[in-house]
Amino acid sequence: MSQPTLPYRQIxxxxxxxxxxxxxxxxxxxxLLAVTNTFVNALGLGLATLLVLLGSNLSVSxxxxxxPSSVRLPAFVMIIASFVTCAELLxxxxxxxxxxxxxxxxxxxxTNCMILGRADAFxxxxxxxxxxxxxxxxxxxxxxxxxxxxxxxxxxxQGTLFSGMDLLLGPLAADWKITFFTDFQVLIMLLPPGxxxxxxxLIALKNLIDQERKKRAQPQIIASDQPSRRVRISQT
Amino acid sequence: xxxIQISSPHAHNQVTTDQVMRQVLLACLxxxxxxxxFFGPGILINLLFTVSTxxxxxxxxxxxxxxxxxxxNDYSAVVTGVLIGVCLPATAPWWIAILGSLFAILMxxxxxxxxxxxxxxxxxxxxxFLLVSFPLQVSIWPFPAPPFSGSDAGWLNSLAGADAxxxxxxxxxxxxxxxxxxxxxWADTSRLAPAMTQAWASVALAWLLGGLYLIYxxxxxxQLPVAFLSTLFIAxxxxxxxxxxxxxxxxxxxxxxxxxxxxxxxLTDPVSGATSLKGKICFGIGAGLIVIAxxxxxxxxxxxxxxxxxxxxxxxxxxxxxxxRVYGQSRAKKGLQSKEPKA
Numbered sequence: 001m002s003q004p005t006l007p008y009r010q011i012x013x014x015x016x017x018x019x020x021x022x023x024x025x026x027x028x029x030x031x032l033l034a035v036t037n038t039f040v041n042a043l044g045l046g047l048a049t050l051l052v053l054l055g056s057n058l059s060v061s062x063x064x065x066x067x068p069s070s071v072r073l074p075a076f077v078m079i080i081a082s083f084v085t086c087a088e089l090l091x092x093x094x095x096x097x098x099x100x101x102x103x104x105x106x107x108x109x110x111t112n113c114m115i116l117g118r119a120d121a122f123x124x125x126x127x128x129x130x131x132x133x134x135x136x137x138x139x140x141x142x143x144x145x146x147x148x149x150x151x152x153x154x155x156x157x158q159g160t161l162f163s164g165m166d167l168l169l170g171p172l173a174a175d176w177k178i179t180f181f182t183d184f185q186v187l188i189m190l191l192p193p194g195x196x197x198x199x200x201x202l203i204a205l206k207n208l209i210d211q212e213r214k215k216r217a218q219p220q221i222i223a224s225d226q227p228s229r230r231v232r233i234s235q236t
Numbered sequence: 237x238x239x240i241q242i243s244s245p246h247a248h249n250q251v252t253t254d255q256v257m258r259q260v261l262l263a264c265l266x267x268x269x270x271x272x273x274f275f276g277p278g279i280l281i282n283l284l285f286t287v288s289t290x291x292x293x294x295x296x297x298x299x300x301x302x303x304x305x306x307x308x309n310d311y312s313a314v315v316t317g318v319l320i321g322v323c324l325p326a327t328a329p330w331w332i333a334i335l336g337s338l339f340a341i342l343m344x345x346x347x348x349x350x351x352x353x354x355x356x357x358x359x360x361x362x363x364x365f366l367l368v369s370f371p372l373q374v375s376i377w378p379f380p381a382p383p384f385s386g387s388d389a390g391w392l393n394s395l396a397g398a399d400a401x402x403x404x405x406x407x408x409x410x411x412x413x414x415x416x417x418x419x420x421x422w423a424d425t426s427r428l429a430p431a432m433t434q435a436w437a438s439v440a441l442a443w444l445l446g447g448l449y450l451i452y453x454x455x456x457x458x459q460l461p462v463a464f465l466s467t468l469f470i471a472x473x474x475x476x477x478x479x480x481x482x483x484x485x486x487x488x489x490x491x492x493x494x495x496x497x498x499x500x501x502x503l504t505d506p507v508s509g510a511t512s513l514k515g516k517i518c519f520g521i522g523a524g525l526i527v528i529a530x531x532x533x534x535x536x537x538x539x540x541x542x543x544x545x546x547x548x549x550x551x552x553x554x555x556x557x558x559x560x561r562v563y564g565q566s567r568a569k570k571g572l573q574s575k576e577p578k579a
Binding site: 185186187188189191193197 | 368
């Protein structure tokens with residue numbers, strides 16, 4: 001058994017933060033922008049992506065020694081497509097209303113570059129266990145952004161949170177809906193522009209946090225009161 | 237230092253941004269007075285909110301970006317605030333004005349790097365944001381009740397907000413007329429009161445007065461407003477000619493809505509518009525065609541904000557294709573030319 005190319009700890013930090021597919025790589029933006037208008041839609045899409053990514057990373061890693069590199073991309077796409085079909089059929093069977101709301105964006109997970117990217121860049125070079133772990137971390141990073149954007153847009157656009165959770169979690173979750181405002185709805189947040197505004201602001205927030213962390217990590221340069229008297233430093 | 241990009245001639249007298257902006261504010265006075273006369277002091281209260289919020293937001297961002305607060309003296313935030321304020325109905329709630337100004341300064345202007353860097357007109361971006369987000373609050377205007385007119389509505393009553401009498405603006409009424417023939421529409425004064433049309437036409441004339449002042453002071457050139465307004469009229473007449481019983485007559489396109497205001501005060505924005513003269517004319521024609529298309533086939537009654545934003549997208553391309561000939565150089569030749577220098 002070969003060793004993973006990255007330590008587990010770094011797989012986790014890369015997938016969740018440093019190399020976050022939605023905020024840094026900007027992959028999978030089509031579903032990210034299109035279906036995050038409510039929390040439940042974001043959760044549904046996040047779970048479907050999680051399922052597909054786990055399955056595809058595991059299978060790609062298992063067959064990595066048997067696929068010639070010249071045909072690897074079509075082979076990976078076939079694997080991904082079969083898992084997307086599984087996810088689609090599962091959603092059709094158990095959460096039919098949510099399946100109808102998400103519509104075309106469930107089959108379109110096949111074209112999500114993030115999944116193919118993980119298959120080619122990581123799973124095809126690593127043993128199954130790290131590949132599975134990477135799939136989990138990357139899809140958690142993606143799903144986290146989906147949920148954040150979904151709750152932001154639902155809160156501003158509808159004034160609610162967790163509305164319609166029963167579509168995904170059954171009748172138990174029907175009364176989870178929390179209403180914050182009833183007469184103040186920024187309609188634009190539910191529409192496509194809101195997705196762009198929200199994503200842009202989240203990316204800016206991530207960069208801001210990174211900058212602050214870098215600033216903290218650097219040792220403080222103590223400015224001396226007396227400026228250097230030497231004018232010419234380069235010549236001797 | 238002037239941050240406004242002005243096309244040639246470059247040898248001009250020392251005009252600073254704040255002088256330009258103060259002249260623009262002065263030119264807004266007739267329009268603001270006319271709006272206040274017809275629609276009540278709510279307009280002035282909106283302006284108070286938009287201008288103060290715009291200046292406060294600008295100061296906040298300048299502070300965050302580590303810039304000198306002295307940049308506030310260029311009056312550009314004040315002008316943005318005024319341009320948003322005059323677009324809002326007198327009965328609009330106070331938070332509409334504040335949200336609009338915040339959006340204009342933060343998202344429309346400063347996110348792109350401040351004065352001179354914004355690809356879109358901040359005031360129109362904010363108005364489009366408000367129109368899409370809060371369509372109801374932004375499109376209901378009070379019934380015009382100028383003082384001394386003996387109107388039932390009463391001038392000061394417009395402050396009472398939703399309790400004031402509201403009336404459909406001409407474009408709104410026209411949008412909602414359904415299958416009614418034009419003759420029936422004009423006869424039915426409950427749909428569109430003649431006072432409303434007259435009020436809007438007077439406001440348009442007041443904006444025209446301010447615009448002429450700007451042209452007189454050479455702050456804007458006349459070609460762009462003329463291109464825009466004549467396109468509105470000609471394209472409007474063309475659409476009207478297709479079906480005179482159902483389409484709005486061309487004069488309505490000029491007198492109603494924000495056409496004249498936009499022609500002189502919005503399209504002529506030197507930052508987000510085209511720079512070359514030919515480009516400006518194309519800008520005006522394009523904006524006019526889009527306005528007519530939205531008013532005729534769109535779902536929104538007035539389309540000036542959207543058309544300005546769409547043409548802002550096109551402005552860099554317009555400038556690229558309409559580069560003026562450099563003085564002393566020969567006219568560009570069409571077709572393939574050999575690049576070798578002459579012996």
